[in-house]
Amino acid sequence: PPFCGGLLHVKEPGIFVCVVCGLPLFTTDHKFDSGTGWPSFYREFDPEHVARKPDLSYGMVRTEITCARCGAHLGHVFDDGPPPTGERHCVNSAALRFYARGRELPPESQPVKTEVAYFAGGCFWGIEHYFQQGPGVLDAQSGYMQGHVDHPTYEQVCSGTTGHAETVKVTYDPKRISYRRLLQAFFDMHDPTQENRQGPDVGEQYRSGIWYVNEEQKREALAFIAELEASGRYGKRKIVTKVEPAKTFWPAEDYHQDYIAKTGRACHVKNPW
Ligand SMILES: [Zn+2]
Structure with a gap:
């Protein structure tokens, strides 16, 4: 639920990985305060890491986002975010684990060697x-x-x-x-x-x-x-x-x-x- 997620106010530089499989999903570089009570990002860590699919539940047309590797539910993406993407990835804190920059990521979080x-x-x-x-x-x-x-x-x-x-x-x-x-x-x-x-x-x-x-x-x-x-x-x-x-x-x-x-x-x- 909004406002009680532990990661809402994280601002220090770092990476949010999938709580289930460890894939890097978002970074604080792209985090912004949407005022909704949900951690919000204007872009994924890598578009290949976050999958999208239509969600027609509750009589609404929304786009669900999931971890591209393990399929874990993350939240939804909306098109009312800030520049440069105009997107708002609205994510459940419970779906993410935070690693401050400089802290070593677990091996499963390092599929991409940049x-x-x-x-x-x-x-x-x-x-x-x-x-x-x-x-x-x-x-x-x-x-x-x-x-x-x-x-x-x-x-x-x-x-x-x-x-x-x-x-x-x-x-x-x-x-x-x-x-x-x-x-x-x-x-x-x-x-x-x-x-x-x-x-x-x-x-x-x-x-x-x-x-x-x-x-x-x-x-x-x-x-x-x-x-x-x-x-x-x-x-x-x-x-x-x-x-x-x-x-x-x-x-x-x-x-x-x-x-x-x-x-x-x-x-x-x-x-x-
Ligand atoms: Zn995952």
Whole structure:
């Protein structure tokens, strides 16, 4: 029943797993106060982990949500939630178990071993928006990288004095999408032959870059660029994309996250999927 679930007021970062089978279902990143007395989330941890089916009980047309692995009843999803999804996953506390971030999850909660990739392709709004839609991408986040100032603000980065590039951090399931497919999407979304600019956005912070986290990514990125150059896709124009080891990722301010989805603004970035 509402207001007596133990997990209603949990705000500390962490993951909610299925109480029956341990599958990760929701995170506090997507939790919001719906005022209903039920734990509410605007998005699943991963859409593949939460199944939906019509529920016609009580003379209402609702959509029931269940654990995709074990079928346990979780609650319902409604379309009156906040941006960016507009959805409200209304979940029974008793269906969930909470693990604070940093606490080790049980083995059954770790079916997905995620990896991270970083791409700078000009203004991060559109790049984040489309990476977020990639099949197998669990999260895309806007931020700043490769500069020399800690905790940079948008204003500082815009001034062009901190050395940062607007960058999107992509968290993905390598069993469902490859790093190579992410590279393809990245090059479909931006023009790697423009030096320190993308379209109307001019400045070093808009440079094209791949910030690799291991030697495998470096090798794949360089090989992919060599292939693109050999393909003649850009004519005589040279690919100026930088390939460098990743430095610290500084997440951008909240208002930049999911900017296109929240504002409905048009975006010149092409959908790569
Ligand atoms: Zn389950």
